[in-house]
Amino acid sequence: MNRCAVPRKVLIVLGTRPECLKLASVCRALGQYPDCVPIVLNSGQHRASVERTLAQLEIGCDIRAEQMAGASLYASIKELRAGIRHAAERVAPDVLLAQGDTATAYAAALASRDLGIAFAHVEAGLRTDHPYRPFPEEHFRRRISRIARLHFAPTLSAVRNLHGEGIDPASVVHAGNTIIDLLRNELEQTPAAPPLPIAASNRVLTFTLHRRENRGAGIRQACNAVRRLLAAHDDLVVVCPLPPHPATRAQLARELADCPRVQLTESIDYPQFIALLRRSALIVTDSGGIQEEAPHLGVPLLLLRQNTERVEETALGGATLLDLRREDLCRAASRMLAAPRPIPLPFTDAAPNGDGRAGRRIAHHLLQLLTTGSSSGHRYRYDNHPRGVAV
Numbered sequence: 001m002n003r004c005a006v007p008r009k010v011l012i013v014l015g016t017r018p019e020c021l022k023l024a025s026v027c028r029a030l031g032q033y034p035d036c037v038p039i040v041l042n043s044g045q046h047r048a049s050v051e052r053t054l055a056q057l058e059i060g061c062d063i064r065a066e067q068m069a070g071a072s073l074y075a076s077i078k079e080l081r082a083g084i085r086h087a088a089e090r091v092a093p094d095v096l097l098a099q100g101d102t103a104t105a106y107a108a109a110l111a112s113r114d115l116g117i118a119f120a121h122v123e124a125g126l127r128t129d130h131p132y133r134p135f136p137e138e139h140f141r142r143r144i145s146r147i148a149r150l151h152f153a154p155t156l157s158a159v160r161n162l163h164g165e166g167i168d169p170a171s172v173v174h175a176g177n178t179i180i181d182l183l184r185n186e187l188e189q190t191p192a193a194p195p196l197p198i199a200a201s202n203r204v205l206t207f208t209l210h211r212r213e214n215r216g217a218g219i220r221q222a223c224n225a226v227r228r229l230l231a232a233h234d235d236l237v238v239v240c241p242l243p244p245h246p247a248t249r250a251q252l253a254r255e256l257a258d259c260p261r262v263q264l265t266e267s268i269d270y271p272q273f274i275a276l277l278r279r280s281a282l283i284v285t286d287s288g289g290i291q292e293e294a295p296h297l298g299v300p301l302l303l304l305r306q307n308t309e310r311v312e313e314t315a316l317g318g319a320t321l322l323d324l325r326r327e328d329l330c331r332a333a334s335r336m337l338a339a340p341r342p343i344p345l346p347f348t349d350a351a352p353n354g355d356g357r358a359g360r361r362i363a364h365h366l367l368q369l370l371t372t373g374s375s376s377g378h379r380y381r382y383d384n385h386p387r388g389v390a391v
């Protein structure tokens, strides 16, 4: 690759814990290039959680916006967009980069369009079968794809989705999923201990819920099923890290407050959380990232959602979709607890989310865009290379 005469500035915008986790390997890889200056902006969406997660990951934060007030979703987007635009005007980056489907990612894409700055989207092309479900994530990611100049797709189905929507194939890079970089790195270290003492004779169920669609009736039904499950299996303990959203955490805490063998915790640091997942007999969740991690840990997962964008994981049997409005969680969980534990998926090119080198691929192609001034310098033929990229 040609070297840039002037170092290129990449403004990396993140606003929630999963964005920090999923951009860690990209930040590190960009930092390896002497002609690139990565600048990290905490958007203020979940300000404290981002501060804490970046510190754990040993990633510096260059700009901190105030915690957003966020009276409504619309007000949050407006506030985040203005803050990101303000930071970008000061930094004058060559490219703005964000990840996933959060309010921050959408606001960053809008701010880049306001200012005419190229936008690079990590985890591009995930789609469910419904244009705005889950809400607001599906809506955000579809809008972001209309703005982005470079799309880093985690999976082959995401690549196909983008091509199917008429996105220029030259701007789509099949990079793999950056959470796999972090997970692989974590599993190669000395294992951390789970966050809470758990007796050897106990089986663990990790329970996390935070999606908007599950607030209210969904959480109530799921918690009732957890009670019945605990009554049916006296060796079972449930660990439930509470999400940052105030109403959701309050409801979970209320529904599970007097439950025996349920441990409610604050959000758990990544190494300890992975240790907890490994120690689990079953995961019950509505999380996106945990669906990507569980197959590599060999832990069965019940996904409490109406649909999913992780089609590869469900096809593999790594995640089982359960619609709480129609199916009984207690029965499905008991069935899964009785089944043999799945074999962990190895980190190879053949795994749906890649081999754990996505961050390096993203940095390479981003720098190529910045040096050549266009992404058309690297057209990939997906049929010729298993990951569709040359590095």
Ligand SMILES: CC(=O)N[C@@H]1[C@@H](OP(=O)(O)OP(=O)(O)OC[C@H]2O[C@@H](n3ccc(=O)[nH]c3=O)[C@H](O)[C@@H]2O)O[C@H](CO)[C@@H](O)[C@@H]1O
Pocket (backbone or CB within 6 Å): 017, 018, 019, 021, 022, 099, 100, 101, 102, 105, 123, 134, 137, 138, 179, 208, 210, 241, 266, 267, 268, 269, 270, 273, 274, 286, 287, 288, 289, 290, 293
């Ligand atoms: C619709 C949808 O699926 N959207 C997703 C959504 O994120 P999510 O649903 O995956 O969010 P969470 O479940 O909060 O985070 C998960 C990560 O956090 C770790 N974890 C969890 C609990 C804990 O106590 N400690 C931890 O360390 C865990 O291992 C995992 O890696 O937004 C992301 C950003 O844009 C998107 O990428 C992503 O598509």
